[in-house]
Amino acid sequence: MTASTPLPEPGEPIAAIATPMGVGALAVIRISGCGVFAIADRVFSKKNNPAFRFAESNGYTAHFGTVHDREGLVDEVLVLVFRSPHSFTMEDMVEFTCHGGPVVVKHLLQVLLDNGCRLAEAGEFTRRAFLNGRIDLLQAEAIGEMIHARTESAFRTAVTQMQGGLSGRLDTLRQQLLRSCALLELELDFSEEEVEFLNREQLEGELTLLQEAVRPLIESYRHGRLLKEGVATVIAGLPNAGKSTLLNMLLGEERSIVSHMPGTTRDYIEECFICNKTIFRLTDTAGLREGAGEIEHEGIRRSYQKIAEADLLLYLLDISDENFFAEAEVIREFLERYSNARIIVVANKIDLTPESGERVERLRATTGCEVCAISAARGQGIEELKQLMGSMVEGLDKLQEASVLVTSLRHYEALRNASDALENARLLIEQREGTELIAFELRSALDYVGEITGKVVNEEILNTIFEQFCIGK
Ligand SMILES: Nc1nc2c(ncn2[C@@H]2O[C@H](COP(=O)(O)OP(=O)(O)OP(=O)(O)O)[C@@H](O)[C@H]2O)c(=O)[nH]1
Ligand SMILES: [Mg+2]
Incomplete structure (x- = not known):
């Protein structure tokens, strides 16, 4: 089968609501396929012109009138006519614009189904456009x-x-x-x-x-891929480092539970946030530690799974902790093991120690990583962190329409x-x-x-x- 054959037989008539469900000023229902003009003629009466027939009307014309069912008026509608092959599907098509209440729209759809249309499947209009040679597969996907x-x-x-x-x-x-x-x-x-x-x-x-x-x-x-799906960004680190606090601060909402008890986050939490025209898919994970209970242990297994799939890792540590330097070893291990991802070391809780400056320098020198100093709780350094995240995917926002x-x-x-x-x-x-x-x-x-x-x-x-x-x- 090839897609460039001349117009095939039109498919059976299909109908679907083309606009989102919900309350709106207007909604559109469209029908496409064999015999749609006759179906439209059965349900529609044109204002001041009872003799009007879609079968005889030109393409690209609009008609105002009413739709009736057996019990009476359903709605006042504006109807657009598309004649094959000059339509999206290349078949005969009719579009009804009605009032945008969910009950009205469903009622109108039902009238069309009762009069010979079948409910369209997902993507069926676009599928017909492709099969009839109107667009290629790439364009359909686009x-x-x-x-x-x-x-x-x-x-x-x-x-x-x-x-x-x-x-x-x-x-x-x-x-x-x-x-x-x-x-x-x-x-x-x-x-x-x-x-x-x-x-x-x-x-x-x-x-x-x-x-x-x-x-x-x-x-x-x-x-x-990054442009379409977003940058998979995972916040990882020891329990209590402030990962959930950072997630909330970046999102600007209290999404993840924060507490002083280590092991608060068990299952991972994912949310998107857009920064500098780039989508980051942020994941807050369970703190990494040995000897956790059964549920937390499963959480930690999932953390590692997420870390392995990350494009960007934010390795968070508590810089006010006297033992902060022990984590340099973990960071080096991460660099080796997850070499596909970019890593930013985030030194958190700078508000709790006057020594954060020297400590950050020491970490930077030992690991060779970008180190960003923040206080997730107070919002210090968050803008710098966002900028650093943006620079990790440099150029993404500039690609735009210029390139294929x-x-x-x-x-x-x-x-x-x-x-x-x-x-x-x-x-x-x-x-x-x-x-x-x-x-x-x-x-x-x-x-x-x-x-x-x-x-x-x-x-x-x-x-x-x-x-x-x-x-x-
Ligand atoms: N002073 C100060 N406290 C912070 C900061 N960030 C987080 N905290 C506190 O540190 C504690 C732990 O924060 P969480 O965000 O729950 O830490 P977590 O890394 O998600 O911990 P787990 O989910 O247990 O792995 C909480 O009491 C926070 O209020 C900070 O920048 N400064
Ligand atoms: Mg947490």
Whole structure:
């Protein structure tokens, strides 16, 4: 199945509420598919024009009137008409704008269901737009990401993707690959004559160029992922260091329980906070110590699990404690063990000791880490800490619309696979292997790239993508 075939038969008529449930001035219900004009005609009467029929009206027109059910008036509505193929799904579509009360909206939806529509599944409108060739898979996913974007930069990246930024790059890649593939496959057809349509040195050069085009896209995922999902930031340290106090201070609310008893936080607590246009997914964890009871022990196991998944670690310690220096050893161990994460050492409770300045310097010199001095309880040093956190993900807020970014794990993995296949092909050429093997690798690189935009359609991938949408999108 390919997505670029001419318009297929329209699907069965589907209906969904396109706006969020709740009270609002207006709400939109849309219907799409075979026979939607006839359905709309059954339920709608146009003001001052009883003879009006949607089937005979032009696309991109608006009509004011009423919707009735068997018992009488349901609501006054404004109706927009979209004629195939000039609609989001490329099918005939009708949009009803009604008053935005939840009861009205549900009632109107029910009238449409009673008159021949089926309730749409999550993402079904967008799925049809994709299957009918209106958008490619990347653009469909970008619509989902745009709706869910929580920061301006995540939103901008999604817009670029929706407008086809990444699709364009991948299409160029595909065209180049297709050409090489076609020539190699032609050689296979003439295999008995041992002709070479594609000079091997030239092919090797082309493959290197393709790899160079894929590499920056793969690398962009490091930033793209953080931009979309946020920076996984874990606050870790000994019990009573003030981790929960810091979480609350950063969030500006009393989210986590604070007490002077060590071992207060058992299960981890996660909250998002946005700073300098970047999302940080903050996790407060159970204090790390030996010999805790059963429940706390489980909490500590979870702490380590979160620490291992972190992009950024805030290692918090009580700088007023006489034994503060013993933690330098733990910090060094962390640096070694969690080398994938950036680490900031946070020296807390500076309000309790006049020696914090010297102590911080000692820690900085021994560990080589960034050390930030704060009082989580009093809010001292918090702005500096936020700035330091921001600088750890430097550049994230500046990426914005200028660059094409890979933000999805699915795209990233497909690109990695494509790149591996290109590398295999290149090695095969070096080893002077037969055309068949090289063609196989190029073909699979082509398939991996095609999977991203949906040129090669995999039903399972489609289901996972569209299930994440809301109903009505
Ligand atoms: N003086 C002072 N006290 C603080 C500061 N930060 C936290 N505390 C106090 O230290 C105690 C422990 O704070 P928590 O935030 O519960 O510590 P925690 O690291 O979450 O502890 P666990 O959940 O047990 O691991 C509380 O009594 C806080 O009020 C600070 O900057 N200065
Ligand atoms: Mg705590």
